[in-house]
Amino acid sequence: MEWFTAPDYWLSRLVFQRALAAIYLVAFLTAALQFRALIGERGMLPVPRYLRLVPFRRAPSLFHWHYSDRFFALVAWSGCAVSAALLAGADSLLPLWGGMLLWLVPWALYLSIVNVGQTWYSFGWESLLLEVGFLAVFLGNDEVAPPVVVLYLLWWILFRVEFGAGLIKMRGDECWRKLTCLDHHHETQPMPGPLSWFFHHLPKPLHRVEVAANHVTQLVVPWLLFVPHPVSTAAASVMIVTQLWLVLSGNFAWLNWLTIAMALSAVRFPADPPDTPDAPLWFVVVVLAVAALLVALSYHPVVNMISRRQVMNRSFDPLHLVNTYGAFGSVSRVRFEVVVEGTADHPPREDSEWREYEFKGKPGDPRHWPRQFAPYHLRLDWLMWFAALSPAYAGAWFGAFVERLLENDRDTLKLLRRSPFPADAPPRYVRARLFRYRYTTWRELRETGACWDRTYVREYLPPTRLTETARSG
Structure with missing residues (x-):
């Protein structure tokens, strides 16, 4: 089964999984602390009213069987607990199938929340967390080396996030083509951070360099993810640096951190892999079947990405398995x-x-x-x-x-x-x-x-x- 696994990426998998668990924890904590006012029984957009209008097949969720604010709180805090356990490495203490089931729990719980969250959960990073979280189920634990096909699917998501964002910028606002968008973006972005004022006041020539570097990172570098190491590691490292720059310049929830986590999965760390047995046949069959499904579902995101009428941040199935991404195709001047x-x-x-x-x-x-x-x-x-x-x-x-x-x-x-x-x-x-x-x-x-x-x-x-x-x- 040497063709099936990539032992040299065992540490990359470990770092990615712990980072993803931390992001899950933040997402569930956000839901637990805010849901009552937003979508609770007396919220601005109450879940019970939404469930009466939307059938299960359009928005699969545990809450179709039962909803109360107390039950929602139980789901959200349970998600926090499972995420914390995964962050601590609980999946490594279980057999392979048990670790997979443990990773499936936060995905199913968060899917239930997103599918009743309405406008409050319409952001692209919700679908991104679900798409990446579903794929994490099939990465395995210490009992098996990382499956190559799952790693490539992770990098495929990262490619779509970056390349899709690059395309929508080039097709959208002319300021991206003129390299002038960052004359305005730091001031008009949705949620400025403590350093955004200083980023805005950087010299305009540096803003031009920022935009040009962004185009290279989003339109050229993603292709290098699929080139053998060390080129792929260098490409992922460039993306990580770019995302950290965005972290410093604004508040984009966990979008940047989740992108960093995916990029870390493409970094081959210089560490000797541990000895692991061959992947069991049932695991190989399951992983290849899931991979085939996700490749088939990728048709719609690819068509959207190459279309002149490209749309951003849209899910093509109710389970959010494969989605399209992209942001700031246009930038506000005021x-x-x-x-x-x-x-x-x-x-x-x-x-x-x-x-x-x-x-x-x-x-x-x-x-x-x-x-x-x-x-x-x-x-x-x-x-x-x-x-x-x-x-x-x-x-x-x-x-x-x-x-x-x-x-x-x-x-x-x-x-x-x-x-x-x-x-x-x-x-x-x-x-x-x-x-x-x-x-x-x-x-x-x-x-x-x-x-x-x-x-x-x-x-x-x-x-x-x-x-x-x-x-x-």
């Missing part, structure tokens, strides 16, 4: 933010005091410096960025969000950095206003201490209150 405020006055007057709600990650107070949250995913903050682009992105949930602010809903307020109202005195009215944000200059930063400057644009939501029926209910 940053808008929705600022949400409340007042205790009834009715509000011209001179009413409007107090601003502060979010954890999205820009608000111009003097509040962004923090690093990734790989943790602030779902509400990300959706607020989309809401600022167009009210159409917020139509399904923004009204429910405002309603819960008017109720001082405890779970919703936990998603925020600070509420300006005490727990026993909710606002009588809430409004939303649209502002244009820009990074301050070096001089403005020294004089004001503010990293942002903002200008009022227009009303986003007029002052809104609960009806007496809703308030009493």
